[in-house]
Amino acid sequence: MALKIIIDGYNLLMTSDRFRRDFIDSFEETRNRFIENLYNYKKLKGHSLTVVFDGWKGGYTTEKREVIKGIKIVYSRRGEKADEVIKRMVESGEASTIVTSDREVADFALRHGSVVISSGEFEESLIMAEISTVKGEIEEDFEIRITTKKKGNPRRLPKSERKKLQRLKKL
Numbered sequence: 001m002a003l004k005i006i007i008d009g010y011n012l013l014m015t016s017d018r019f020r021r022d023f024i025d026s027f028e029e030t031r032n033r034f035i036e037n038l039y040n041y042k043k044l045k046g047h048s049l050t051v052v053f054d055g056w057k058g059g060y061t062t063e064k065r066e067v068i069k070g071i072k073i074v075y076s077r078r079g080e081k082a083d084e085v086i087k088r089m090v091e092s093g094e095a096s097t098i099v100t101s102d103r104e105v106a107d108f109a110l111r112h113g114s115v116v117i118s119s120g121e122f123e124e125s126l127i128m129a130e131i132s133t134v135k136g137e138i139e140e141d142f143e144i145r146i147t148t149k150k151k152g153n154p155r156r157l158p159k160s161e162r163k164k165l166q167r168l169k170k171l
Helices: 009-015 017-025 027-045 082-091 103-111 119-135 159-170
Strands: 004-008 048-053 064-068 071-075 097-099 115-117
Touching: 004 009, 004 082, 009 017, 009 027, 009 048, 009 082, 009 119, 017 027, 027 048, 027 071, 027 119, 048 082, 082 103, 097 103, 103 115, 115 159
Parallel strands: 004 048, 004 097, 048 071, 097 115
Antiparallel strands: 064 071
16 A cells, blocks of 8 residues: 655755755755655655655745656745645645654644654665665565564553554555
8 A cells, every 4th residue: 555655855854964965065956866766765665755845935925836756846835834834734634654853743743643754764765765776676575674672571562653663664
C-alpha cells in the first residue's frame, strides 16, 4: 500500500548534513538535487510524496503548486510558513505520514492521527534508496530494521510508537 508522505522541505534540508553544506551556497541547486533523491525514492517505493517549502519571505501572493517527476511541490504564499500549510493539509486529512523535525508541527500531526517521522530517519531511507538505485539493485522487500534492546520486563510499545515503526518499515 502506497503511503501519502508530506515532507517539510527546508526542515529536512537544514537538518541534513549532506544537503546543509551545499544549501548555503546554492539553495536552488541543492533543492533540485533533493528532488532528484526523492524521485529515486519514489521509483523504489511508489509512495505519494508532497514536499512543502517556505515561500513566506519572498514567495508568491498565492500558494504555488507544481509537480516535478511525479512529486508534488508546494510553496507557501508570502507571509505564510510551510508549517502552516502542512498543518492545513493534516487537518484536511490529506496526510498520513509527516516528515519533519519541527516539534510544533510533529505534535500537531500526532494530535490529528498522522504518523510523524523525523527528518533524520527519513534521510536514512533516502540514502538507502539512492544506494539501491546507484547499484541498480532495486529490491522488492527493502526495509529498515529498527531494533531496541530492552532490559527488564518487556512491555508493549505505545500505539503511536508501533504505528510509527510500521510506517518506517514501509519507507
